[in-house]
Amino acid sequence: MQCEGRLLMPGVFSIYNCGTNFNRQNLDETVADLARRTSGSENRDWMINDGPGSAPHRVGKSATAMDRRLAAQAKTPGTFDPVTGRPNSWLPSFITRGLGLADGYGWEQNVEHTMALLNATVDLPETINMVGWSRGAITCFMIAHALLANPGTSGIEVNIFAFDPVPGPGNFHDPNKVTLPGNVVRYTAVVQEDERHWIFKPTLINAASTPGPQTRFYYMPGGHSTAVFRSKNEVGLIGAYLAHDFLEQNGTRLVNRIHLSPRDICELYAKIRLDIAQYHALGGGALVQQKRVVPNRFQDTGYFINDHHASEFRRMFPQIWTALERGVTVSNRVQFENALKTLHYTAPTTYASLEKTGIVN
Numbered sequence: 001m002q003c004e005g006r007l008l009m010p011g012v013f014s015i016y017n018c019g020t021n022f023n024r025q026n027l028d029e030t031v032a033d034l035a036r037r038t039s040g041s042e043n044r045d046w047m048i049n050d051g052p053g054s055a056p057h058r059v060g061k062s063a064t065a066m067d068r069r070l071a072a073q074a075k076t077p078g079t080f081d082p083v084t085g086r087p088n089s090w091l092p093s094f095i096t097r098g099l100g101l102a103d104g105y106g107w108e109q110n111v112e113h114t115m116a117l118l119n120a121t122v123d124l125p126e127t128i129n130m131v132g133w134s135r136g137a138i139t140c141f142m143i144a145h146a147l148l149a150n151p152g153t154s155g156i157e158v159n160i161f162a163f164d165p166v167p168g169p170g171n172f173h174d175p176n177k178v179t180l181p182g183n184v185v186r187y188t189a190v191v192q193e194d195e196r197h198w199i200f201k202p203t204l205i206n207a208a209s210t211p212g213p214q215t216r217f218y219y220m221p222g223g224h225s226t227a228v229f230r231s232k233n234e235v236g237l238i239g240a241y242l243a244h245d246f247l248e249q250n251g252t253r254l255v256n257r258i259h260l261s262p263r264d265i266c267e268l269y270a271k272i273r274l275d276i277a278q279y280h281a282l283g284g285g286a287l288v289q290q291k292r293v294v295p296n297r298f299q300d301t302g303y304f305i306n307d308h309h310a311s312e313f314r315r316m317f318p319q320i321w322t323a324l325e326r327g328v329t330v331s332n333r334v335q336f337e338n339a340l341k342t343l344h345y346t347a348p349t350t351y352a353s354l355e356k357t358g359i360v361n
Helices: 030-037 064-073 091-103 107-119 136-150 234-249 262-274 276-283 306-318 318-326 335-348 347-356
Strands: 006-008 013-017 046-049 121-123 126-133 157-163 183-193 213-218
Touching: 006 126, 013 064, 013 107, 013 306, 013 318, 030 046, 030 126, 030 234, 107 136, 121 276, 126 136, 126 234, 136 157, 157 234, 183 234, 234 262, 262 306, 262 347, 276 318, 306 318, 318 335, 335 347
Parallel strands: 006 121, 013 046, 013 126, 126 157, 157 183, 183 213
Antiparallel strands: none
């Protein structure tokens, strides 16, 4: 929608920031897929920033119309003027890509492009929702700081969903890349516990020292990319569901969003527990560096993966939860055994994981 050559925006605008070396063509990755699923049109209802160091993927003659469109729209950050969209001829694309991979070059241009789009609007949104992965998650931080610094956008409410936010070496000194500004109202992050490579050191927001936003953290097993590929593993599917739920709770309209029931979530976490050794291996060898230290009170327990798993299990299987918490007595044994039979029938993976861990036999 336009008014005298300027855009009119809805009350909620959504911004998607891809990670390093990923762009809008990587639809198997949740951030790009979310942009595809968002209702409305690009640059009016939502926008997507291609990741630093990424490049358009070539498509063949047999490619679908959507694939051709995505390939035509994808741009390596830093190779185009963020305001006019014209190519920057002074820096070859292969150098721009290399710098993007090395230190995130191009993400500042993504911030400038985002602000230029918002400055071109006649009716700014009341809320901006953002989702990003890796340096794309850090780009969310940078955009939030830019919004607050601009008098025209400082009053916009910002909500951020971050997949494993990683600034990369040399970027931890910049507060715009490692802190949340005061305009961020809700911040949710999925953090991978098992990533061991030093180059993927995360920005772990300290909820106690950031009292302003409502914060929620999901600590998950696996490496840096485990949670953003929804079709590869259970952690990825849960991560996608959490991002979908976060966006819709905050006003973004999605098409064909992912729905998971408490039972579905418990079954997915149960499969994670059964395959936990494989998830631990996704973060790299033990000699790369020490495992991340995260405040997950369930990290060293024998069954629950995190707070989310525990709360959904308690919601879905309250009698089993009570028995696990307080023990089985003579008076409640029959009730417990009946509940266990029901669980075995309705949630077989959960039952199998309880058996494997020795909680039930």
